[in-house]
Amino acid sequence: MQRSAVVAVPKRRKPTSRGTIPLLLLALPGVIWFLVFAYGPMAGLVVAFKDFNISQGIFGSAWNGLDNFKYFLASGDAPRIVLNTVFLNVLFLGASLLAGLLLALMLNEIRGHFYRRFMQSTIFFPYFVSPIIIAIMLQVILSGVGGRGGLLNNLLSVVDLPQTNWYTEPGAWPWILTIVKVWQLGGYTSVIFLAAITSIPEEVYEAAAIDGASRARMALSVTTPLLLPTMGIxxxxxxxxxxFGDFATIYAIVGDNGTLFPTTDVIDTYVFRSLRTIGDFGTTAAIGLFQSVVGFVFVTAAVLVQRRVDRESSIL
Known part of the structure; x- marks a missing residue:
């Protein structure tokens, strides 16, 4: 009988940690930064459960349980600032994502390479503008001497519409702040969507062109659905x-204008103002911890919903 040939199977090499050492060394500065500046300060969260006294220090102050949380939740300001924070952030998030998607679709249709780069840089520039500069620009546009001037009121007078003192009209400011955030974040968000568009295979567009789809139909029926996973993330x-409210922008624009607090006062500005005027570290720490815990619950629920709707695009 003829012996069957024996095929030698090469032995699998054991994984070695020698190749991962450079990667670990590269990650070490970032890990140290997070440990020192992100996780280290968490020890100060005990202030939220104490009657904090500066002379006694963080760990020497007396415990008061949940009194700081009860004081905040029982105050008449808690429902207003929580609703303002959620409402404004929902407006900011929805408007900036929609604006970024539309800008990305339009930029993707530009064929001139130089013009496309120029427009992309132009709409991305507002992301770097300081909130103080934005506040000054808004004052020029909305206000003037006595609060009844400004470019917008001048345009309203041209078309025979009544002028408005915008800094005494709280109802308009959620939409004014939303326009500011769209101007500020629309270009930044469009860059993320443009990066996702570059990963779409060209064969998909070629198949759509063979079927007779126009460029507008491709953007609506091909590009947009393929960008939904990115939008979900x-x-x-x-x-x-x-x-977490955008403290820098909102406080720079609104400041201590109490007339606008009913629609613009968010948790971050409320904490800053309370700490500055009352000096109660315990209550402000409790509000900050409340923000973090509720934010963690929200993002966990959002991830679970995303996994249920589209498991492939889930971040976990």
Missing amino acids: LVVLGIGRIF
């Missing part, structure tokens, strides 16, 4: 910050 990340 951005929504989840945005929901994680839905209880």
